[in-house]
Amino acid sequence: MRLAVLTSVIVVMLGALPAYFGARALTDDPVFDTLDALDVPGWAATQTVDDVSGSRWCLLDCRLRERTADSERPPEETAQVYEQALLRDGWRRWEVDRCPDQEEKGTYTCWRRDELTLDLWVRVPTCVPPPVDGEPAIVPVPEPGEEPPAECSGASVTLKVRNAIDDDRTRPLPSTDPSLTGEDPFPTLTDDPLGELTPSPS
Incomplete structure (x- = not known):
């Protein structure tokens, strides 16, 4: 009986616990833990x-x-x-082209820390009122500098975190220096595309 109990304990220690911690490692993302730890107010x-x-x-x-x-x-x-919390957590402002890739309303900043890049986008929220007579309500978009309606106050925040090795902005764009392209491969054509006929030997 003692041997059976001891065997069961060994099996649990060698099998179940590593499986538990392995599954936890696969499902738990440390990047989200880092975002949870940002010191931003509630x-x-x-x-x-x-x-x-x-x-x-x-x-x-x-x-x-x-x-x-x-x-x-x-x-x-x-x-x-958010910017102050990122600085306290070791992130540094990243001044790079294509930040953002296309013009966005609101405040858009880029950050780097270790092997990660982070995009922070803060803007006026998009409030969707309830349908009217079964039809979607028309939502007026506030102009730049215009305050949103009272029922549409606050802000929306988006944080995108990528591996720096997979972020295209960490790789320099290829140079288009003409001196590197060699001669123009397309010669200038004369008025007569056939040119002059070469006389055949007599």
């Missing part, structure tokens, strides 16, 4: 939603982590507290 991170795509081991596509959150205060104040 009003700046309500209703957070996390989304993940790609592979942790960069098979085909590296992992992209995206977190969206709502803030109860205006975009300017929200962006300020």
Whole structure:
């Protein structure tokens, strides 16, 4: 009986516990733990939603982590507290082209820390009112500098974290220096595309 109990304990220690910690390592993403640890006030991170795509081991596509959150205060104040929290956590501002890839409304900044890059986008929230007579309501978009309606206050926050090795902005663009391209491969054509006929030997 003692031998059976001892064998069961050994099997649990050698099999079940490593399997538990292995499954936990696969499901737990340390990047989201880092975002959880950002020292931002509660009003700046309500209703957070996390989304993940790609592979942790960069098979085909590296992992992209995206977190969206709502803030109860205006975009300017929200962006300020997030930027201060990133600086305290060791992130550094990354001045790079294509930040953002296309023009976005609001405040868009890029950051780097160790092997990661982070995009922070803070903007006026997009509020969707309930349908009217079964039809979607028309949502007026506030102009730059215009305050949103009272029922559409606060801000929306998006954080995107990528592996720096998979971020195209970490790789220099190829040079288009004409001296590197050699001669023009397309010769200038004369008026007569056939040119002059070469006389045949007599």
